[in-house]
Amino acid sequence: MINVKDLKFSYRHDGTYQVDGISFEVKEGETLGFLGPNGAGKSTVQKILIGLLPMQEGEAIVDGVAVKDYNSKFFNKIGVSFEFPNAYKKLSALENMEYYASLFDVPTQDPRMLLKLVGLEDAVDKKVGDFSKGMLQRFVMARSMLNKPEVWFLDEPLSGLDPQTSQNIKNVIKQEKETGTTIFLTTHDMHVAEELCDRVAFIESGKIIVIDSPRNLKLKYGEKVVNIEYKESGKTKTEKLALGNEKDADRVSEILKTKEVETVHSGEATLEDIFIELTGRGLK
Amino acid sequence: MFKRLINNFKKDWLRGYRHFYLLITIATALLFSAFLLFVLPDDYSSPGLYQYVAPEIGESMFEGEEGITFVDSKDEIKEMMKDDANSYGVAIELIDNAPVVTIYTQSNAEGEFGQTIKMMLSRALSSGEEIDYTERYESVVLHEEFKDVKYKETFLPVLIVMDSAMIGMFLLSVMLFTEKDHKMHTAYMVSPGGLTEHLLSKSMVMLVLSLISGTIMTLIIRGFDANFLYLYIILIPSAFFGGGLGLFLGSIFKNVQKSMLGLIFLMIGLMLPTVSYMFPSFSPMWIKFIPTYQMIYGVRAAVIPLYGFDDVWRNAVIVLAEGIVLFGISRFLYQRALYKNS
């Protein structure tokens, strides 16, 4: 459904690449997540794929159409939920939805039903300008579903939502997934990646470090993590160390030898642990 | 395409309405009308005077007086007076070796001025031999239609054009800027909607507003003496052009603040033909290339019936052509700017 090869992009055309030779594939009905810290290049990749940024180097095909060849009809099959919500502030949620629906050449879903789906049933007639950030976030998601997209792009769909709402929206995404929609999402939240994605790509400095299913990633990189609690000058300290990593392994034996160890837990590594292990930096 | 254009229009109209565009338009129209009605005087203190003296006669009796424009033929007097509602003309010719005087007035009311001229003439002409000057005196009413046109009403076309071209330009650029501000254009770009509908619908909003304001002002000032069909024929392309300028500003600048200088420069440029319109002796060739020139003369022909349909449609066609070119350029610039802002 999505096929990307050696994609490169530079905002400033100064020889630095914010997307630096990325290749990946998303199969029909699959959900692929881009997991990486702020500034990694996730949104940039997505903007290129939806035609908001020009194609500079490499190739990308979405639903059989090369990105360079997009015409307006193509967008009948695409849905995009933006990282920075956008809407006409002077129009109500419903007016915004009805207007956007009217742009499509294909049958669209009932705006009220979609607003209800994302929990905005009480704000249907409220001006979008009066929405909170979380409401806006949900609004643009509902809007992106109007045309029942075959390929659904979600940029940080859950950032800024409280846990309860976040769970509801995750369920909405899961439902969509059930119906066979191909989903490309970006996130800096490992839980989102783990819960929603069939496969996850770790992205850092415009490069994909690794791409696999959450389960495989854990099997491959995340078996041997230990949490060590020890006392040092009267305080309890915790360190999380990966045994697969030579430096960490040395540190474990150093602690065991030199410190007053209180507890040792071996546990399953989280995706973030693995991300740190592979890239040397966290997701924040 | 058509369906989307209409839907875009409905949306943009609603947005404009909620930003009080309709209110602003009506208030401006009323303000301009009040300015004409209550601020400008009915009559200009010194009317224009055009004089033709046949070469055989030689010098003119008004030689040296200020405010007189000397012309080379009787036809030229008529030509000049057509553009100058508050004016008189005097022609002195030599026929059968005797001077013949023709006085041109705009309406049959000669008024004080006509009397003064007659007195001066009778003195001047009877100074030498005995001549029955009354036989040699002719009074021609040039433009009966001007009878009901007060001098200040000739300002109406200027105000209508300022309103439709300039307010349109300003409001439309603001519309694009708020859209950019809300990043709404990015959502539009990933929809099947085309750029032409997106921009054209905004021009249509300005067009409706401009028709409303033009109608209000014309009704108040001229009542049903104006030809409203003519008015709309010239106002539609004028508003379209004004909208095109708004698109232009909205495309090359990032926000309202940054566009201000450009807006002011454009306004000054657009005002220049007004000067030429009010002082017909200032009319360099290049001024005719500023579209407001055609707009003003087109609107004048609609609100003052003297000038006829030719003046309306000729000017309308020119402005329409200019508007289409401007729209094309603005659309191109807007498209280029989109990539930079997404």
Ligand SMILES: Nc1ncnc2c1ncn2[C@@H]1O[C@H](COP(=O)(O)OP(=O)(O)O)[C@@H](O)[C@H]1O
């Ligand atoms: N419009 C822009 N102009 C210049 N640099 C940009 C622009 N947008 C993003 N960048 C830079 O590109 C990099 C990738 O950004 P982005 O794709 O937004 O990251 P992410 O979505 O992963 O947080 C960052 O270093 C960011 O500063």
Ligand SMILES: [Mg+2]
């Ligand atoms: Mg991002």
